[in-house]
Amino acid sequence: MRPLVVLPTYQEAENIEAVLRRIRAAVPHAHVLVVDDGSPDGTAELATKLADDLGGIDVLERPGKDGLGSAYRTGFEWGFARDFDVLVEMDADLSHEPEALPGLLQVVDAGADLVIGSRYVPGGSTPHWPPVRRFLSVWANRYAAAVLGLAVNDATAGFRAYRADVLRRIDLQHSRADGYGFQVELVYRVVRLGGRIVEVPITFVDRVEGSSKMSLRIVVEALGLVTLWGARDLLTGRRRRRP
Ligand SMILES: Nc1nc2c(ncn2[C@@H]2O[C@H](COP(=O)(O)OP(=O)(O)OP(=O)(O)O)[C@@H](O)[C@H]2O)c(=O)[nH]1
Numbered sequence: 001m002r003p004l005v006v007l008p009t010y011q012e013a014e015n016i017e018a019v020l021r022r023i024r025a026a027v028p029h030a031h032v033l034v035v036d037d038g039s040p041d042g043t044a045e046l047a048t049k050l051a052d053d054l055g056g057i058d059v060l061e062r063p064g065k066d067g068l069g070s071a072y073r074t075g076f077e078w079g080f081a082r083d084f085d086v087l088v089e090m091d092a093d094l095s096h097e098p099e100a101l102p103g104l105l106q107v108v109d110a111g112a113d114l115v116i117g118s119r120y121v122p123g124g125s126t127p128h129w130p131p132v133r134r135f136l137s138v139w140a141n142r143y144a145a146a147v148l149g150l151a152v153n154d155a156t157a158g159f160r161a162y163r164a165d166v167l168r169r170i171d172l173q174h175s176r177a178d179g180y181g182f183q184v185e186l187v188y189r190v191v192r193l194g195g196r197i198v199e200v201p202i203t204f205v206d207r208v209e210g211s212s213k214m215s216l217r218i219v220v221e222a223l224g225l226v227t228l229w230g231a232r233d234l235l236t237g238r239r240r241r242r243p
């Protein structure tokens with residue numbers, strides 16, 4: 001397998017070195033693409049220096065902050081053009097432990113089309129989250145699963161590995177969603193294509209350095225899109241039943 005880890009960054013100067021070193025140690029054969037959106041804290045410069053030291057890393061510099069969904073769409077297209085056969089999504093804030101990567105890749109190797117590092121299957125956890133945050137995230141996921149008929153416990157998760165063939169068949173350029181909405185949309189599209197999805201438990205570690213870019217806008221966008229897609233499926237009779 002030729003895996004590409006796409007790592008979107010915005011203001012991750014405090015985390016970029018550790019995350020790149022840990023990825024390189026965990027999956028020495030994987031290539032890494034950092035997609036940085038002109039971070040004023042010099043994340044891209046640090047990443048470029050580490051690319052020289054560690055090898056197997058490219059840095060794509062975009063002029064301004066354009067959102068997580070857009071960074072992944074650009075990173076995936078870069079990977080398609082270079083014939084990578086597995087594309088990995090992960091955050092650069094160390095919430096997603098690089099040491100879990102071999103486990104995700106192994107499941108793709110065993111035949112899955114999409115492997116989700118899941119917080120909400122037995123063995124998965126969010127050890128630092130206050131109960132209210134976990135409650136909201138679990139119920140947002142239950143809502144999305146129910147409305148869209150997805151047999152997935154953590155459709156908003158951002159730690160994933162896709163078989164490139166399946167991702168190629170998804171019309172990425174016609175997806176406009178940004179944060180959680182982007183993640184749910186991709187699960188929804190893989191389900192619609194009949195792809196095989198496997199959830200693997202992960203420990204989601206809260207970021208220690210840097211600041212969160214999560215916003216109310218991203219949450220509202222996701223809830224709005226899920227409701228819209230669900231309503232459209234009902235009206236067009238395309239609603240899938242949860243098995
Ligand atoms: N290229 C790019 N990366 C982004 C953008 N927004 C966020 N990121 C990166 O996407 C990843 C996830 O963003 P976070 O801010 O950690 O958001 P989150 O994980 O949903 O929220 P927390 O749980 O609060 O950390 C991190 O690696 C960010 O640096 C963006 O507009 N462009």
Ligand SMILES: [Mg+2]
Pocket residue numbers: 091093095207212
């Ligand atoms: Mg984060």
